Amino acid sequence: MTRDRYVFLGLVLLFAAVNGVLLANGVLAADWEGLGVIVAAGLTLALYSFLYKDNPLFKVAENIFVGVATAYIFSQNWYQTIYGEVFVRLSALGGEDSASGDWWLLAPTVLGLLMLTRFSRRFGWLSRFSFAFFVGLGAGLTIPRTISSFILAQIEPMLQPLSWSVEGFNLLVILVGVVAVLVYFFFSVEHTGVVGKVSRVGIWFLMISFGASFGYTIMARLSLLIGRVTFLLDDWLGIM
């Protein structure tokens, strides 16, 4: 524990020294932007300290950022919608130039406010009306669009003539794959005999697609790392 403490102290001093040099050399300007880069670099390194082990520095950075992000998200909801639409339009109600239709805006406002009763023991049941509206309407809107966009539109391109060509072969592979995957996720029949064989084929297709997702996910995480390393080397240290 004490060794770790010295390591951290040393790193903090090193970080301060590096920033001192950067400021003295003019790599970083002594203004808000320069300070921003220093803060961002400090937080980035604090979070990376997790790689050594879970530690207080990491947790402090993690929690501060959760707080900042929460406030940012609040501000976006406040200025754009709750103030920008609801407050502005409702406070114009009854005024001479307000359209009569604006009264309708009271309905979602009330539903929205009722939602906030959820944490109250006595009035919590009122929030059920908001959720009933929200989830019920969402469920209704989903059904026809799911059928159109995900069932019909996805089936139709497979119902094409098969042929002796590369396209025909690919179409056949897709047909076999889709059917096999659906059979794999079919729970009414025991997976033995022909059904068992087809579902094995389904697993192969699933595995190839998981492999593709796996490769792409690795790519995504590395891209983020590249972004952060670029920030450290270029924006902070200025050595790229």
Added chain:
Amino acid sequence: MIQWLMNIDRRIIFVFVFLGVALPLLANVFLPIRPTRDVIAVYDQLEKVAQDEGVVLLSFSYGASTEPEMQPMARAILRHCFSRNIKVVAVCLWPEAPGLAQQVLEEIGDEFGKTYGVDYAFLGFKPGNFAVVLNMGQDFRDAFPQDNWGTPLEDLALMRDVRTLRDFDFVFDLAAGDSIEFWWIPYGQEKYGFPFAGGCTAVMAPDLFPFLQSGQMVGLLGGLAGAAEYETLVGRQDKATAGMSAQSMAHLIIVIFIIFGNMAFFLSRRR
């Protein structure tokens, strides 16, 4: 020996990865990039919009956590739009997106000397996920009565003729979550039939291939590699292209790790 190699501290591996990423970046190597079909399709679609002097709706559906992947993509697409005098309307469907969207719009707008309100408009964030798309389709002004800073849309020259999603010649969604698949396709493209494409994080990309084949999407930019391909098409090498050498190196290291690890696994099993 193998056991020893397999049990080395993972922090040593971390150092390997860091170097694998940092060294190619410091060496400034640019590898030649070959754009793929789905990326070229997006480029061609925007060229078509440019010929018709059309308007593009750019939807920012990503947040700070994927900034290194998505921001270069937004930059490349905007460069293409502005260099070909395509008008751009930007909206945000993720609460963390506005800060990022504003950054790229101002940066690339200045680069090409574009005027706010005439060449592009920034309408900010609206909560509601798919409901915003549905609302924009029915009545664009109903969903976005003002721009990000409270200016009514009537006061923006660019927005005068925009009434619904149908009035856009192309919609492009920059997505870190499932906004392409579960918001834009079923609630927008399905009904209004506008040409639609997206750029997404690499995590999401493999899930979207069914929509390319069915024609529900025109094209797709997947992750930083997709952004790099687009930079190549636009002819302006930037952060994504610069990152590709590091990306290649890091992939190579991971592939070697997987192969080596599995060889050790099978050797130890045979014993």
Added chain:
Amino acid sequence: MIFLSRTLPVIVALCFGVLGIGIYYVPHAAAQNIERELALWLRIVFAFSYLLGLYSLLNLHWQRIRQRVEGWGYSAMVYAGFGLMMLFVIYNDGQGPFAPQAEGTAAENGYQWLFEYVQVACSSTMFSILAFFIASAAYRTFRARTPEAALLLVAAIVVMLGRVPIGAYISDYVPAAADWLLNVPNLAAKRGILLGVSLGAIATSLRIIFGIERSYLGGGDE
């Protein structure tokens, strides 16, 4: 009371659910206006639901601070970050919270500054940490334990090499193979999954509309 708190919400869900389905098939302007109005309502209610999330997060950390749970100091850090950002949110460049949001770049505006240098920096760093763990897992744990896992790993390697410039250096077949894997077998599996997920979504929606599924209402009546 039971009718009001239990039955009526289910009826509300049923009505709006059926309305949601119905208006899809009616092109008449009356129906389309209802859809427009309901979309607006959903949007507004959604904005309030964010406040619910805000409350639950702040309350969670407040409870931890109040009860002095181990590590409560970190919960105080959440409040510190939140409070600092809120100062700038409310200040809004001197205009206060009852005015449109102020314009400004990170250099001019504390709000944008915190966003760019704290939120963006931390957020993207958090997930980039995973790059390191992926490498370590690649070395130590991604094993072809079964033939299926072997197939997965081979596909992953082809895609990882084929989608970055280095693939073409090794051989022209690498990007071509990656392309085929993504566009044919991957597409087939993803489409199969999508069809299954869609049927699941329809089933869940139906259960909600017809009051068979009520857990989303909360309040522990089931």
Added chain:
Amino acid sequence: MLNKALSWLAGLVCLVVVASDCRGQAAAGGSVLPLIADVAAFDTPNDAGGSITLTWARSRSIPESAIYKAYIAEANEGPYYLASEIAGGANLQSEEPETFGYGDEAQDAHFLHIAEYAGREGVISLQNDKTYYVRLELHSGNISTRNPVLTASAEGNYFNWTKLNNIVLGALLSFLILGFISLARRRDLYIRRIGGLEALDEALGRATEMGKPVLFIHGLRDMSQISTIAAVNILGRVARRTAEYDAALRVVAPDPVVMSVSQETVQASYFEAGRPDAFNPDHVFVAGTEQFSYAAATEGIMVRERPAAHIMMGYFYAESLLLAETGSTTGAIQIAGTDAFTQLPFFVTTCDYTLMGEELYAASAYLSREPKLLGSLKGQDAGKAIIIAAIVLGALLATVDIPFLTQIFTPH
């Protein structure tokens, strides 16, 4: 009703056309072209209004350079404005099968939708329930022909017939799913054994032999999610077995509600197994509430307590990698179940058995025997059977040039 009215209107219009045929007149200044046959004007179907449609027969004798011009006016005497002009071979009805059907006759007829026209003061949109006067002309070189004036008015429609396939499929699926749920309430329905559950028993058995604890790890989502409910159902089974085998069980959750539900479930299972004394509520706890601190705390337990089995159930995000990686290096048997498809690859390569996607729900339904879960699952199976049949049959029929199913499954 509506269709009837439409066909009646079309018939009337045809009559007018036939009657006017004999007094066909040549336009001034050119020689004579035959009149355009079978011209009809009516409200555009399946829309909100604001549009009328003209249809007419295709003439194969006119040159390719010929163009049709449609004029529109608000009164019979004019003024007439050009609404649209199209090339002689364009706008065949076969291009819009959702309106005109897939029949061969659609090859031999043209259509034109008119929603707006350029008036004297700019573009004017058509209004609903107002009579418009339309006239079709054919121009070829310097000769032309002018058909008599027809009338039509636009109106909003109450049903979108192009969505017929959608509503039929939706009704069928709803009927199946709701039907199976109500059937499941009356009797137990069969679903196959889920392989993952046997692997689970095996893992629990081995943990008992080794005398080490079993660690159950919840995903990140809250109690309202299907995946979390499924995880709790599986936890019930796990707890029942550990109580029977007298093995230690630890449960970690990221959410206080999920934790308290898990406590109740474990307690109930221990009670059922006749071992209420062995239940310790402190063994079910919240390990952390933020994604990475939850993962780090759970990793800590894995390394310190060295459980013999890790069971990860529910919806996981990026932390899955950290959990599965550390978990597999401790040498424990790992069993995962998640519907988070992006995380499945990591579980498949690091775990001994993985319940993928719907298998998780199926396992939950299999264990709980709850009618709404079982019934839904069976209903979805029926839906899958329909889709499989449609795909196989449709592709075969399309190959032998009968695109009947393809047409049915085309979304419009």
